[in-house]
Amino acid sequence: MAVHMKLHRVTRRYDGITALSEVDLEVKNGEVLTIIGPNGAGKTTLLRILALLDEPSSGEISYRGQRVDRSSVQEYRKRITMVFQRPVLFNDTVFENIAYGLRLRGLEGEEVAQRVNDALSSVMLDGFGSRPAKKLSGGEQQRVVLARALALEPELLLLDEPTANLDPTNAHIVERIIKNLRGRTTVVVATHNIFQARRLSDRVGCLLNGKIIDIDRPRNIFIKPKNEIIRKFARGEFF
Amino acid sequence: MSEQLLDIVLRSLWISGTALLLSLLWSLPLALILGLRRFRGRNTIISFFNAMLGVPTVALGLFLYLLFSRRGALGAFSLLYTPTAIMIGQAILITPILISLLTSAIEAVDPRIRDLARTLGASERQASLTILREARKGSILAGVSAFNRAIAELGIALMLGGNIEGLTRVMTTQIALGVNRGEIILSLEATLVLLAIVFTLTLIANRFRGD
Numbered sequence: 398m399a400v401h402m403k404l405h406r407v408t409r410r411y412d413g414i415t416a417l418s419e420v421d422l423e424v425k426n427g428e429v430l431t432i433i434g435p436n437g438a439g440k441t442t443l444l445r446i447l448a449l450l451d452e453p454s455s456g457e458i459s460y461r462g463q464r465v466d467r468s469s470v471q472e473y474r475k476r477i478t479m480v481f482q483r484p485v486l487f488n489d490t491v492f493e494n495i496a497y498g499l500r501l502r503g504l505e506g507e508e509v510a511q512r513v514n515d516a517l518s519s520v521m522l523d524g525f526g527s528r529p530a531k532k533l534s535g536g537e538q539q540r541v542v543l544a545r546a547l548a549l550e551p552e553l554l555l556l557d558e559p560t561a562n563l564d565p566t567n568a569h570i571v572e573r574i575i576k577n578l579r580g581r582t583t584v585v586v587a588t589h590n591i592f593q594a595r596r597l598s599d600r601v602g603c604l605l606n607g608k609i610i611d612i613d614r615p616r617n618i619f620i621k622p623k624n625e626i627i628r629k630f631a632r633g634e635f636f
Numbered sequence: 637m638s639e640q641l642l643d644i645v646l647r648s649l650w651i652s653g654t655a656l657l658l659s660l661l662w663s664l665p666l667a668l669i670l671g672l673r674r675f676r677g678r679n680t681i682i683s684f685f686n687a688m689l690g691v692p693t694v695a696l697g698l699f700l701y702l703l704f705s706r707r708g709a710l711g712a713f714s715l716l717y718t719p720t721a722i723m724i725g726q727a728i729l730i731t732p733i734l735i736s737l738l739t740s741a742i743e744a745v746d747p748r749i750r751d752l753a754r755t756l757g758a759s760e761r762q763a764s765l766t767i768l769r770e771a772r773k774g775s776i777l778a779g780v781s782a783f784n785r786a787i788a789e790l791g792i793a794l795m796l797g798g799n800i801e802g803l804t805r806v807m808t809t810q811i812a813l814g815v816n817r818g819e820i821i822l823s824l825e826a827t828l829v830l831l832a833i834v835f836t837l838t839l840i841a842n843r844f845r846g847d
Contacts, residue, residue, distance in 0.1 A: 475757040498756035
């Protein structure tokens with residue numbers, strides 16, 4: 398599988414804290430890669446680096462083999478979308494929330510309406526377009542932000558704890574959407590839910606104290622861990 | 637409403653409306669910078685404008701009178717006793733109101749909106765405009781508060797405009813003059829119209845805010 402995005406010795410420090418330390422990571426084309434780790438391990442920081450929202454303090458990022466620098470970051474950012482842990486919505490209707498990114502890409506009129514409606518259908522929110530987004534339930538809001546990301550048809554989709562605040566029904570819907578993306582869109586999911594990681598992933602990365610201590614297929618992480626630390630990690634003993 | 641009063645009301649709306657637009661030219665960019673950026677001296681600038689909220693209009697009126705008078709630094713422009721002088725005076729008067737309220741409205745926007753806009757493909761400038769759009773309800777209230785302050789002030793209109801009939805007479809100067817001349821009915825009518833404008837705009841702004 399070709400490499401979609403690569404981090405080479407990426408370190409991220411802020412306010413005197415090293416959130417990521419010399420991380421090497423290859424995200425492969427079309428895979429679902431799950432990053433697991435306890436709270437404070439650096440999962441969100443890693444996703445923000447992959448989303449090109451934060452610059453690394455040191456290290457290099459490349460996207461489809463091309464090095465990402467300040468002059469090209471905006472162009473690459475349009476190919477990536479991140480969904481935050483808690484839904485962030487514009488103070489507007491569901492339709493306008495989803496249409497925002499489409500309009501930034503130069504789409505207009507009927508094409509925007511079609512893409513918005515398709516995205517709403519994919520998250521089972523048909524007919525929700527005219528509702529005020531902030532008045533929806535937590536689960537519906539999470540599905541709207543997912544629809545907003547899917548409408549953009551990103552090459553790389555980053556999901557930060559996508560089911561952390563959802564009831565089982567909504568969590569199941571979101572997981573099914575992620576599974577359906579496999580092979581078409583590269584997906585990186587950050588979660589502290591090891592069961593979800595087993596269910597969803599092509600590969601699982603274990604992040605602890607800002608370092609990736611292992612990255613492998615779920616079977617090799619959860620069933621045949623290579624050492625005692627990974628075994629404990631897979632059991633959730635560090636969580 | 638008599639033709640005389642209608643003329644005064646329309647002039648008041650025109651002068652204070654223009655003052656609001658004029659003030660927005662500098663207040664909006666400054667509020668955006670103060671609301672979105674963190675830099676050394678930012679708090680001092682915000683404190684300065686907060687302190688300026690309490691400056692008496694007569695003090696500002698006197699300062700501008702000296703500036704616009706024939707021997708003043710801007711005397712060559714012959715602005716004194718013109719509607720333009722009142723517009724400039726009111727624009728300066730409402731600048732602290734606009735900056736304080738607009739900055740607060742921008743600061744009240746969820747800080748994650750910027751990141752959201754960026755991850756959906758917005759440039760830094762587009763992300764800033766998105767934040768301003770999110771702050772629109774607070775911004776409308778800021779604009780209405782500033783306009784109300786401008787249209788209801790007396791000191792600047794009197795000192796810089798001179799209360800010239802048909803040229804610079806506005807509602808507040810008409811009210812003051814009417815009382816001096818014993819034209820109580822006309823003063824009362826002007827007062828009622830002024831209060832109606834102020835209350836109506838405030839109610840509309842609050843409705844926007846509550847939606």
